[in-house]
Amino acid sequence: MAAAEYQTHEHDVLVIGAGGAGLRAAIEASAAGVRVGVVCKSLLGKAHTVMAEGGIAAALANVDDRDSWRVHFADTMRGGQYVNNWRMAQLHAQEAPARVRELEAWGALFDRTPDGRILQRNFGGHAYPRLVHVGDRTGLEMIRTLQDHGVHQGIDVHMECTVIRLLKDGERIAGALAYERERGRFRLFRAGAVILATGGVGRAYRITSNSWEYTGDGHALAYAAGADLIDMEFLQFHPTGMVWPPSVQGILVTEAVRGEGGVLRNKDGRRFMFADIPPLYKNQTADNEDEGWRYTQGDKSARRPPELLTRDHVARCIVRETKEGRGSPHGGVFLDIAWIREKLPRAEAHIKNKLPGMYHQFKQLAGVDITKEPMEVGPTTHYMMGGVRVDAETQMSTVPGLFAAGECAAGLHGANRLGGNSLSDLLVFGQRAGEFAAQFAKQHRAGPVDREEVDAAARAALAPFERRADQDGGGGPFQLQAELQDFMQDLVGIVRREEEMRRALDRIVELKRRAARTTVVGNREYNPGWHTALDLDCLLTVSEAITRAALDRKESRGAHFRDDYPKKDDAAGRVTTVIRKGSGGDMQVAREPLPEPPAELKAIIEELK
Amino acid sequence: MSATATFRIWRGDTAGGRFQDYTTPVAAGMVVLDAVHRIQAEQANDLAVRWNCKAGRCGSCSAEVNGMPKLMCMTRLDELPLERPVTIEPMQAFPIVKDLVTDVSWNFAVKRRIAPFRPRPPDAPDGTWRMAQADVDRVMEFRKCIECFLCQDVCHVLRDHQRHTEFIGPRYFVHAAALEMHPLDVEDRTEALRREHAIGLCNITKCCTKVCPEQITITDNAIIPLKERVADKAYDPIRAILRMLGA
Ligand SMILES: Cc1cc2nc3c(=O)[nH]c(=O)nc-3n(C[C@H](O)[C@H](O)[C@H](O)COP(=O)(O)OP(=O)(O)OC[C@H]3O[C@@H](n4cnc5c(N)ncnc54)[C@H](O)[C@@H]3O)c2cc1C
Ligand code: SF4
Ligand code: SF4
Ligand code: FES
Numbered sequence: 001m002a003a004a005e006y007q008t009h010e011h012d013v014l015v016i017g018a019g020g021a022g023l024r025a026a027i028e029a030s031a032a033g034v035r036v037g038v039v040c041k042s043l044l045g046k047a048h049t050v051m052a053e054g055g056i057a058a059a060l061a062n063v064d065d066r067d068s069w070r071v072h073f074a075d076t077m078r079g080g081q082y083v084n085n086w087r088m089a090q091l092h093a094q095e096a097p098a099r100v101r102e103l104e105a106w107g108a109l110f111d112r113t114p115d116g117r118i119l120q121r122n123f124g125g126h127a128y129p130r131l132v133h134v135g136d137r138t139g140l141e142m143i144r145t146l147q148d149h150g151v152h153q154g155i156d157v158h159m160e161c162t163v164i165r166l167l168k169d170g171e172r173i174a175g176a177l178a179y180e181r182e183r184g185r186f187r188l189f190r191a192g193a194v195i196l197a198t199g200g201v202g203r204a205y206r207i208t209s210n211s212w213e214y215t216g217d218g219h220a221l222a223y224a225a226g227a228d229l230i231d232m233e234f235l236q237f238h239p240t241g242m243v244w245p246p247s248v249q250g251i252l253v254t255e256a257v258r259g260e261g262g263v264l265r266n267k268d269g270r271r272f273m274f275a276d277i278p279p280l281y282k283n284q285t286a287d288n289e290d291e292g293w294r295y296t297q298g299d300k301s302a303r304r305p306p307e308l309l310t311r312d313h314v315a316r317c318i319v320r321e322t323k324e325g326r327g328s329p330h331g332g333v334f335l336d337i338a339w340i341r342e343k344l345p346r347a348e349a350h351i352k353n354k355l356p357g358m359y360h361q362f363k364q365l366a367g368v369d370i371t372k373e374p375m376e377v378g379p380t381t382h383y384m385m386g387g388v389r390v391d392a393e394t395q396m397s398t399v400p401g402l403f404a405a406g407e408c409a410a411g412l413h414g415a416n417r418l419g420g421n422s423l424s425d426l427l428v429f430g431q432r433a434g435e436f437a438a439q440f441a442k443q444h445r446a447g448p449v450d451r452e453e454v455d456a457a458a459r460a461a462l463a464p465f466e467r468r469a470d471q472d473g474g475g476g477p478f479q480l481q482a483e484l485q486d487f488m489q490d491l492v493g494i495v496r497r498e499e500e501m502r503r504a505l506d507r508i509v510e511l512k513r514r515a516a517r518t519t520v521v522g523n524r525e526y527n528p529g530w531h532t533a534l535d536l537d538c539l540l541t542v543s544e545a546i547t548r549a550a551l552d553r554k555e556s557r558g559a560h561f562r563d564d565y566p567k568k569d570d571a572a573g574r575v576t577t578v579i580r581k582g583s584g585g586d587m588q589v590a591r592e593p594l595p596e597p598p599a600e601l602k603a604i605i606e607e608l609k
Numbered sequence: 610m611s612a613t614a615t616f617r618i619w620r621g622d623t624a625g626g627r628f629q630d631y632t633t634p635v636a637a638g639m640v641v642l643d644a645v646h647r648i649q650a651e652q653a654n655d656l657a658v659r660w661n662c663k664a665g666r667c668g669s670c671s672a673e674v675n676g677m678p679k680l681m682c683m684t685r686l687d688e689l690p691l692e693r694p695v696t697i698e699p700m701q702a703f704p705i706v707k708d709l710v711t712d713v714s715w716n717f718a719v720k721r722r723i724a725p726f727r728p729r730p731p732d733a734p735d736g737t738w739r740m741a742q743a744d745v746d747r748v749m750e751f752r753k754c755i756e757c758f759l760c761q762d763v764c765h766v767l768r769d770h771q772r773h774t775e776f777i778g779p780r781y782f783v784h785a786a787a788l789e790m791h792p793l794d795v796e797d798r799t800e801a802l803r804r805e806h807a808i809g810l811c812n813i814t815k816c817c818t819k820v821c822p823e824q825i826t827i828t829d830n831a832i833i834p835l836k837e838r839v840a841d842k843a844y845d846p847i848r849a850i851l852r853m854l855g856a
Contacts, residue, residue, distance in 0.1 A: 042659070044717060045756055046667045101737055107726035107791065109745050109752060116739030134749070140666065141752060151717070152725045159714075182706055211661040245638020251664050361664055364683050366638070478650035522655030525622060526707040529654030 006177075006188040006454070011037035011156070012441040013434070014176060014191035016163050016218065019047035020139075020426030021406025021433070022197030023146035024099075028434025029195075030153045034441050037189065038150075039158040039178055041213050045147050048199050048211065048407075049426065052139025053254035053357060054123060055131030056427070057420030058096035062113055063120045064128040064300060069093040071127050073601070074608035076421060078280065079125040079310050080385075080414020081558040082573060082605075083231070086597035087392035088412040092421070092428050099427035100132050108145040110134050122259040122296060124308040125418040127284065127608075129298070136254050136357040142423060161187060163217065164534060165457040166194065166225040166402065169447025173225070173401035177457050181531065184524025186458050190449060192441030195395075195433050196222060196388060196404040201235070201542045203535070205381035205493070206485040209241055209252040215535040216542030218408035222388045223541055227397040229579040231386035231410045232542075233549035233560045236417055237494050239314035241380025243332035248365045250380040253335060253358060255419045257375075258307045260354050261296040262337035263289075264318070265374070266326040272333075273306035276317055280609075281309055293343060312416045312559045315379040319494055322378065332378030338371055347371070379494055383422065385413040385559065386549065389578070394436035395429055401440055405433035415558020464520045464533045474517035477533035484511055484539055492547050497563045504547050512540055544587055549577045552589045614691040616644055618656070619698040622707045630694060635686055641697065642670055642681035645709070657708035665822060668757030672709050673698045678759040678820045700762040713758055719777050723785055724801065728793040744792040751787035751831060753823045754780065760817035760827055766810050777806040779817035779827045786831035789838070799842045802835055811836075 012034035015026045022038060030036045040047060061067040072093035077084055104110065104118070110132050111119040120129040134141045151157070160181040167175045175190040198218030202210025223229055240253040258264075266272050277285050285306050286292040292305025307314065318333050328334050337355070341347040348371040352359050355370070362368040362375060388397050388404035390411060395403045406426045413421060464477075475483070484507075491504035515536045520529040555569035556562050575591040582588040597605070615632045631648045642660055649656040661667040663682045670681040675689060675696055689695055703711035732739045760779040766772050777785075785802060788794050802808045815828045825831070 042661055042669065043713065046661045046669050048661075050667050050755075051662050051664070104738065105728060105731075105736075107728070107788075107794075109740075109748065109791070112740055112742040112745055114742075116741055117737065119742075134745075134752075137666070137753065140755065144752070148720070148725060151721055157717075159717075182712075211663070211667075213661065246636065247639045247643040248663070357666070364665065364685070365640070476650075476654055478654060482650070520654060526657035526710055527655040528649060528657060532654075 006186050008188045008190065009037060009158070010446060011035050011189065011191045013037075013193050013195065013437045014039070014189050015195045015197060016176065017047065017197030017199060017406070018044055018157065019049040019197060019199055019406060020142055020146060020423060021430040022047075022195070023143070023150050024427050024430030025195045025197060025405055025434035025437065026155050027146065027150050027153060028431050029438040030155050032435060032438035034438045037156045037158060037191070039161045039163060039189070041160065041162045043159050044157055045143055047143065048214065049139045049143045049423070051252070052142070052423055053136040053252065054256040054259070055121060055133030055138045055420050056096070056100055056142065056423040057123070057126060057130050057418065058100045058132055058424055059093060059130060060097050060100065060118060060120060060132065062117045063298070067128040067130060070604050071608060072096070072130065074605055075126050076412070076418060077414070077605055078609070079416050079418040081416060081568070082414065083557065083576065083594060084414030085392055085411030086595065086601055088429070090601060091392060092412055092425060095428045096424040099424065099431060103142065103145055103427070106145050106149040108141050110141070121256065122304065122308065123419040124255055124258070124314070125310045126420065131259075131420040133256070135353075136256050136355050138423065158187070162531065162534070163221060164461055166221050167449045167453065168225060168399070169449065171400055172444065172447055173399055174447040174449050177454055179461065181526050184527065184530070188449065188454060190446040192444045192446045193401045193403060193437040195437050196402065196408050197406045197430065197433075198408045200384045200407045201546075202381045203481075204484065204488050204539050204543045204546070206489040207241065207250040208381040209238060209250055210381065215538045216384075217535070217538045218404065219387055219545070220538035220541040222397060222399070222402065222404065223545065223579065223581055225399055225402065226581060227399045227402060228389040229387060229410070229545055230389045230576050231414070231549070232545040232579055233553045233577055234385035234413075234415050234558055235381065235546060236311055236383040236385060236559045237315045237379040238382035239311055239318055239379055240335055240377040242366065243328075243376050243378040244330035244366060251361070251365070252380065252382070253375060253377050254355070257335060257337050257355060257358060259296065260337065260351075261293060261340045261343070262307070262335055263305070263339065264307050264314070265334045265336055266321045267328060268326060272321050272326070273309065273314065273317055277306055277309065278313060285309065310416050310418065312561070315494055316561060318379055328376045330376050332376045334374040335377045336374035338373060383407065383417055385415065385417055386410050386546070393432070395433035396436060396440070401444060403433045403437045405429040415560060461534060464518055464530060465524070467517065467519045474514040474519070477518050477520060477529050477536060480511060480515055480518060480536055481532055481539065484536075484543060488543055492543070492550060495561055495563050496550055498551065501547050501551050505544070508540060508544050508547065515540060545579045548587060548589050549579055552577050552591070614644070614686065615694040616648060617694040617696040618645070618648070618708070620656070620708050621705070623705060628696065635691070637687070639686045640682055641674055641679070641684045641686065641695070644686065645681060645697065657706070657710045659710055666755060668755030671700055671757045671759050671762065673700060678762050680757060680759070680822045683822060700758065702762045702764070702768040703758070715773055716756070716758055716761065716780065719781050720784065722805065723777070723781060723788070724796050724798050726788055726791065726794055727796040729795050738793055740792045748787050748790045748792075750825055751783045751790070753825060754783050755823060756780065757822060759820045759822065763816045763820050765814065765816070772807070772810060775807040776810045779832065781806065782808065782811070782835055783825060783827055783831045786835055789835065799838050803839045808832070808836055808839055
């Protein structure tokens with residue numbers, strides 16, 4: 001392929017991804033005076049961040065003045081079962097309030113307290129009302145604010161353009177190769193620094209709250225470029241996704257429903273969450289229904305209801321209820337917010353006002369009126385805690401000049417992310433990644449890219465067009481993707497076992513072989529079959545990383561639950577699982593000691609335990 | 610619901626195209642986007658369609674279903690007569706890219722022409738503002754917009770008269786209203802709305818309001834109040850004279 005076929009762009013900082021993390025990073029880098037380009041797979045404003053419902057966690061202490069960064073820090077560490085990167089957890093808790101206020105200065109509007117300040121709501125695992133929100137469409141408010149602020153800053157946005165390869169000059173990052181969806185042409189980006197902000201991996205599973213974009217591209221691109229991935233065994237299953245009708249299975253039901261007083265019941269009408277409260281949370285959890293209700297209504301003397309325990313725990317309790325035959329008709333459990341009629345005079349209006357999106361979603365998609373009837377819910381693949389290993393201060397990966405922020409970076413959340421801690425993560429570490437990538441790019445101009453490498457990558461991407469349809473049924477791209485989703489769901493899901501995960505690895509090997517033979521029909525113009533075939537490579541890499549890391553962690557912790565090792569293990573709690581590409585191209589797993597927090601942070605953790 | 614249904618989908622690109630029929634199994638609770646996906650996975654791998662959230666939150670999956678501008682992910686099959694083929698075609702007010710995908714980049718360019726948010730100085734020494742919930746609620750409706758561009762698709766000024774160079778369309782009047790009525794904003798966009806954004810071309814047919822999936826009352830709540838502001842401004846000198854005369 002001739003070099004002339006690439007449209008070439010030069011930026012100082014190239015940001016891959018236009019969700020909250022990517023946009024916040026781009027704004028920061030651009031403010032630092034460097035030329036910034038943003039690429040994204042969809043149109044601007046459609047990234048996952050737009051779907052976030054519940055809110056942004058930040059210890060503003062507007063609703064409860066006992067809150068502070070220390071409590072937020074301790075909550076995040078407890079939620080992550082102490083395998084978080086303590087420094088990231090500290091920076092996150094300290095800087096989130098300023099990042100939220102900044103959003104307001106850029107035009108975001110949040111719900112207010114009676115005295116006119118930003119209102120905050122309760123969420124699982126947070127000791128005090130901490131989530132800044134606007135109804136249940138906080139993500140939309142955030143992405144629109146960043147998008148509108150960003151476009152007036154002169155950032156170049158390349159929409160519907162997918163990066164398929166990171167390019168290096170020696171050890172250092174030099175750019176990226178992408179294809180545009182519309183015409184299928186390749187584009188070559190040269191940059192001094194690159195920020196990955198590509199989001200999650202949910203499309204590796206059948207039941208997920210994630211859209212087609214979340215195929216773990218950033219994870220796979222970084223891995224291929226030689227960067228370390230960590231914590232890949234920690235994948236969050238959100239306890240409440242829709243279960244019926246089948247076509248909406250997995251779509252998220254925000255935790256805010258429970259924050260506003262919604263309760264979980266089994267088919268016998270029992271609030272089963274009271275039956276199993278983990279020791280780490282015993283002191284902070286209500287032991288009767290009335291106390292739980294009072295907590296959701298702002299009674300500071302009450303403890304939180306068990307429905308607001310961490311997501312990993314709630315998800316496993318739901319699995320237990322359904323497995324033991326106490327589930328709802330369509331294989332979930334009941335989530336009931338309508339019951340608050342017994343407590344509040346204008347409950348119906350209150351629900352519609354606080355949860356308008358949920359009301360609409362259930363009414364339209366399931367024919368259920370949540371102000372009158374309970375919803376049916378079950379766990380859905382939701383959020384990847386694992387990802388690119390980064391330096392806490394700068395967000396730089398182990399590849400010089402390659403940064404990562406948001407869901408595709410790892411460390412902050414440890415074994416389990418608290419609700420609301422993602423949107424704040426995007427702001428805090430998006431800002432940091434932007435700042436330090438700009439700094440790096442000022443010191444390092446874009447290095448040369450290797451034309452042969454680029455040509456080889458482009459040729460590989462076009463190969464599915466050249467191949468002839470396979471006789472022995474390699475399968476089309478959509479079929480292969482569905483197979484992968486099925487076995488990852490069944491074999492590396494919420495409850496894991498050695499033998500099943502070994503089978504998953506075999507299936508991955510077999511699928512890789514077939515993916516290398518898959519063919520696509522049609523031409524290069526806006527061809528989803530082709531795009532799916534290319535996404536498949538990333539999905540396979542990520543699935544393998546999840547499975548290998550999960551096999552290696554022989555204990556249960558946070559989102560990672562092993563049936564064959566159901567207990568926590570102190571020794572395992574002191575290590576991080578690292579995935580990297582070996583010199584022979586094979587995937588390697590290593591265990592490395594976690595950095596110890598300094599004494600003053602340890603003291604905070606102990607004090608607030 | 611019958612076990613299969615036929616979907617008459619527009620296939621083609623800038624060079625032209627035609628409707629093609631696909632028959633596929635349907636089940637309870639399915640939406641139009643599910644059917645399109647099934648057809649894409651099983652019969653037409655290269656069928657181009659945009660989507661992201663599948664829950665009416667991202668505004669990607671806009672198309673015309675049986676001639677009605679709709680989000681495909683929020684249009685249930687049991688709302689449609691399935692005895693005859695369901696037609697699905699791309700939005701008509703924008704240039705075609707391929708199949709159900711149109712070139713909506715004009716919309717993003719329009720937004721850049723509207724003066725951005727400019728807040729009043731902070732109310733408190735710590736750099737924060739105080740706002741009443743009621744003031745926030747007033748603009749909340751406009752901020753729900755998911756940029757699906759269905760309102761732009763039906764507005765006759767764009768769809769039939771192709772006045773894209775002068776007229777910004779209902780989506781951007783909603784955007785302008787969100788900014789103008791933002792409790793903190795101090796920018797004045799009225800002159801620009803009249804001259805550069807041609808708000809006068811809107812003759813209040815309310816077609817935009819009817820199709821908005823977020824149920825934003827675009828005409829009554831956004832466009833008419835903006836028109837009033839524009840009119841007030843334009844007639845200011847006369848008012849001033851009237852006031853001088855003590856009228
Ligand atoms: C339904 C739902 C509700 C949620 N609610 C909350 C909540 O209330 N609070 C909270 O804190 N968190 C919530 N989360 C989680 C949170 O929304 C996400 O973790 C977060 O938005 C991820 O942001 P991001 O910036 O990392 O990436 P995303 O917003 O996921 O954006 C990724 C971007 O990368 C681009 N991209 C990906 N691959 C490529 C490639 N190869 N080439 C070019 N571009 C690429 C995509 O196009 C996209 O623009 C929710 C998630 C979901 C799904
Ligand atoms: S009311 Fe105005 S903006 Fe809306 S469709 Fe009619 S002419 Fe267009
Ligand atoms: S105003 Fe309504 S119809 Fe128009 S773009 Fe926004 S959400 Fe869509
Ligand atoms: S896919 Fe998001 S609105 Fe339809």
